[in-house]
Amino acid sequence: MLDNYALAFNKCAGFPDLCTTFRTYLSTLKFCAIVWTVTLVLGFTIAYYLNFEIRSTTTRIVLALICTIPFWTSNVIRMISWIPLLGRNGLINQILLNLGVIHQPLEWLLYSDFSVTLALVHINTVFMIVPILNSMSRIDRSLVEAAYDAGATGWQTLWNVIIPLSKAGITIGSIFVITIVMGDFVTTGVMGGQQIASAGKVIETEIGALQFPIAAAQAIILLAIVLMIIWTLIRFVDIRKEL
Amino acid sequence: MRDRRSRIFYVLSIVFGLYVLFLYGPIITITILSFQGPNGGLTFPMNGVSLHWFSNLWAGIGVPNVVGALENSLKLGLVVTVLTVVISVMAGLAFRRKFRGRNALFYTAIASLTLPSIVVSLGIALEFQLANQSISAAGDSLVDQFGSSDNHSPVATVLGGIGAAIQDNFQTLMGLFTSGLGAHLTWTLPFGLLILFAVFNRFNRSYEEASRDLGASAWQAFRHVVLPIIAPSLLGVALFGFTLSWDEIARSSQAVGAVNTLPLTLQGLTTTVTTPVIYALGTVTTGISLAVIVCILGCVFFVQARRRRHGSDAGRGLV
Numbered sequence: 001m002l003d004n005y006a007l008a009f010n011k012c013a014g015f016p017d018l019c020t021t022f023r024t025y026l027s028t029l030k031f032c033a034i035v036w037t038v039t040l041v042l043g044f045t046i047a048y049y050l051n052f053e054i055r056s057t058t059t060r061i062v063l064a065l066i067c068t069i070p071f072w073t074s075n076v077i078r079m080i081s082w083i084p085l086l087g088r089n090g091l092i093n094q095i096l097l098n099l100g101v102i103h104q105p106l107e108w109l110l111y112s113d114f115s116v117t118l119a120l121v122h123i124n125t126v127f128m129i130v131p132i133l134n135s136m137s138r139i140d141r142s143l144v145e146a147a148y149d150a151g152a153t154g155w156q157t158l159w160n161v162i163i164p165l166s167k168a169g170i171t172i173g174s175i176f177v178i179t180i181v182m183g184d185f186v187t188t189g190v191m192g193g194q195q196i197a198s199a200g201k202v203i204e205t206e207i208g209a210l211q212f213p214i215a216a217a218q219a220i221i222l223l224a225i226v227l228m229i230i231w232t233l234i235r236f237v238d239i240r241k242e243l
Numbered sequence: 244m245r246d247r248r249s250r251i252f253y254v255l256s257i258v259f260g261l262y263v264l265f266l267y268g269p270i271i272t273i274t275i276l277s278f279q280g281p282n283g284g285l286t287f288p289m290n291g292v293s294l295h296w297f298s299n300l301w302a303g304i305g306v307p308n309v310v311g312a313l314e315n316s317l318k319l320g321l322v323v324t325v326l327t328v329v330i331s332v333m334a335g336l337a338f339r340r341k342f343r344g345r346n347a348l349f350y351t352a353i354a355s356l357t358l359p360s361i362v363v364s365l366g367i368a369l370e371f372q373l374a375n376q377s378i379s380a381a382g383d384s385l386v387d388q389f390g391s392s393d394n395h396s397p398v399a400t401v402l403g404g405i406g407a408a409i410q411d412n413f414q415t416l417m418g419l420f421t422s423g424l425g426a427h428l429t430w431t432l433p434f435g436l437l438i439l440f441a442v443f444n445r446f447n448r449s450y451e452e453a454s455r456d457l458g459a460s461a462w463q464a465f466r467h468v469v470l471p472i473i474a475p476s477l478l479g480v481a482l483f484g485f486t487l488s489w490d491e492i493a494r495s496s497q498a499v500g501a502v503n504t505l506p507l508t509l510q511g512l513t514t515t516v517t518t519p520v521i522y523a524l525g526t527v528t529t530g531i532s533l534a535v536i537v538c539i540l541g542c543v544f545f546v547q548a549r550r551r552r553h554g555s556d557a558g559r560g561l562v
Contacts, residue, residue, distance in 0.1 A: 046262055049255040063259070065540070070266050072486035073532040076509045077525040081269030084276055084522075089286045091272070122265065154251070175357055183359020186492050190513050200361045200493075207365060207497055216369065219362040230357055 004217035021202075021218075025225070028199040031113075031188075032181045035120045039177050040170065042121070043128025047169075048162070050129075051136040052144075064133065071126045079119050079190045086110040086118075111193030119191040120181055127180070128173035135169030136162070171237040175230055182226050199225075270529060277522035285519060296523035309508055309524065316505035319419055319427065320488045326424075327431045327484035328477055335439030336465075339446075349440075356433040360493030367426050368497040371417045378416070382409025417500035426498040427488045434487065435480040442476045475543045482539040486532055 046067065054060045070078065085091045086109040093105040108114055139162065147157040163170075185200030199222045206215035280291025300309065334352075338345065355363070385406025389399040416422070450472065454464045492506040499507070505528065512521055 042262065045255065045258055049259050053252045053255055066263060067266070069533075069536060070270070072482065072490075072536050073270070073529050074490045074506060074509070074525070076490075076492060076506050076513070077273070077528055078270060080509075080513055080521060080525055081273045084272050084286045085269055087286055089284075091287055094287065122269075125262075179357045179359060183361050183493070185361055186496075186510065190510065194514065200359060203361050203365065204496070207368075212365075212369060212372075215365060219359075219365050222359055223362050226357070226359055 004213045005221075020197075024197045024202055025199055027197060028182060031117060031120065031198065032178055034117055035124065035181050036174060036177050038117075038121050039125045039128045040174065043125050043173060044132055044166070044170070046125075047129050047132040047136055047166075048158075050133055051139075052162075064129075067129055068126055075123055076186065076190065078123060079187060082115060082119060082122075082191070083110065086115055111191070111195065113192075113196065115191045116188050116196060119187050120184065123187065124177050124180055127176035128170075131172040131176075132166055132169035135166045139165045168237040171233050175233055178229055178233075179226055182229075183222065270525075273522040274526050274529070276519055277526040279519040279522070285517065285522075296519045297527075299518075299520050300523045300527065309505075309512075312503050312505045312508040315419055315502055316489055319423060319504065320485045322420065322424060323427045323431055323488040324481050324484035326428060327435045328480050330428075330432060331435030331439045331480050332473075332477065334436055335443050338440060339443055352433055352436050355429045360430075361496070363429055364426060364494045364497040367422050367429075367494075368417070371415070371422045371498075375413075375415050375417070378409065378413055382406045382413060386410060415500060417498070419499055419502050419504075421500075423495060423499040423502075423504070426494040427491055430491055430494050431484045431487045434483045438476055438480050438483070439473075442473050446472070475546050478539050478543050478546070482536065485535055489532060489535075 050060055050063055050067075054063060083090070087093070088105045088107065088110070090109065092109060093102075096102045097105065143161055143165070144157060147161045152160065183200045185198060185204045188196050188198040188201050189204075199218070203215050203218045203222065206212075206218065275289070276285070276287070277296055278292050278294070279289060279296060280293045281295040282290050284290070338349070383406070385402050387406075389403035389406065446469075450468050451464050454468045459467065490506055491504070492510060495504055495507060503511075509521075509524065509528070512524070
């Protein structure tokens with residue numbers, strides 16, 4: 001009955017060489033960690049800027065719309081759009097060559113871990129911005145004022161007042177980003193030149209080879225990992241209260 | 244209140260500007276490159292300016308039917324939009340009452356957002372395969388039992404005929420408007436539900452009660468009071484419904500059956516097409532998305548402006 005799971009972890013007994021499945025999951029987790037960190041910092045910064053530094057409501061709405069409109073356009077197109085910029089003869093290589101910074105085109109810009117990470121950040125930052133902005137917009141300004149009056153520095157206010165009060169948004173954003181990146185196979189496929197493995201890609205390949213039982217076993221493993229992460233995160237927040 | 248801007252403001256403004264550039268730079272690049280001259284390549288420099296690649300796209304680019312895929316996506320998107328709006332409203336109304344299993348249902352609906360798309364897609368595909376198999380098996384067993392036997396009662400003949408018809412005609416239940424539609428709804432409905440839960444959480448029931456007191460029936464209260472109040476949010480739900488379906492790829496990948504939607508076709512093209520025609524296709528797709536977004540946002544602003552003009556004059560005094 002567990003044959004399919006055994007097959008999914010085929011040849012995993014022979015340490016120290018990690019088997020393919022473990023390596024794939026490690027690599028997926030690595031992408032996930034990097035993308036999560038970058039989108040969190042970027043998303044938080046932008047939400048902070050929109051909520052605390054922009055004073056007029058109209059400007060805030062317009063700027064927030066500017067950030068969210070690409071979310072409603074095609075992801076594949078947004079990935080393809082990187083090709084003329086990052087390719088071997090792309091804009092970035094041309095500029096760097098002309099400036100004399102490099103003498104040969106950089107190969108690692110496209111179809112590499114770098115381009116996959118870049119595209120994932122590009123597509124998923126909005127999932128951080130919106131929930132964090134939503135949480136921040138409910139912070140009572142007088143709390144921030146009170147912190148200043150009590151002598152807190154900017155960083156102390158940020159760390160002890162604003163971040164704890166934005167916790168719910170941060171959690172929801174993290175859930176979105178982590179689930180999307182863990183299950184991703186389209187971005188990894190297109191931006192990795194179909195050469196980089198990820199948990200989702202493995203499942204897709206197995207479906208393509210009509211190996212449904214193994215694909216299903218892999219899907220359950222992936223699901224279990226994602227649910228464990230979400231379970232951990234969700235203890236920090238009651239989603240119903242956030243609506 | 245209008246004190247001087249702090250240094251942080253300027254630093255963050257630069258960060259924000261760079262982020263917007265990062266967000267829009269690539270798409271602007273391919274829009275420019277899609278007007279590449281006939282001899283131009285996939286990258287800069289521009290080799291003249293022309294509509295060559297758009298006409299190339301319109302003529303069909305030698306790949307199976309991009310225009311067909313575009314139509315499929317449009318049709319599916321419209322159906323998904325309508326269903327998403329209708330179901331979300333009904334669910335939103337239902338969730339205003341307490342009923343058994345309320346929380347369980349809520350978390351089940353939201354859980355669909357947090358499942359990896361490939362898992363959902365595979366699940367739907369397998370579900371439909373099982374259904375296919377059982378229908379085929381039913382057809383076979385009907386033919387076995389009644390098809391060629393010497394039992395010539397009318398019932399047996401009809402059952403045998405049904406079995407034969409299944410064997411001859413039935414191929415698959417999977418398709419754009421069965422499994423494909425289901426896959427898209429697993430993605431659009433949770434967004435719609437969340438928006439409407441948020442709307443009804445803030446909904447002031449006294450308007451509704453007032454209309455009841457004035458003798459409105461349940462339907463009238465909904466049609467003339469609740470619906471106009473939530474209308475702008477419904478446009479938002481429609482925006483999510485259409486655009487998410489229009490761009491959906493991961494959940495459709497295993498579940499649309501034989502036909503292809505536009506994003507799936509596009510994904511296939513990324514590995515085979517090496518001319519700017521793919522940029523032209525990208526420009527057209529983004530154009531359609533933007534047109535829908537602008538239309539809907541325009542409608543929202545229009546509704547809100549109209550509401551301000553025709554709204555209540557309560558509290559304005561007798562002027």
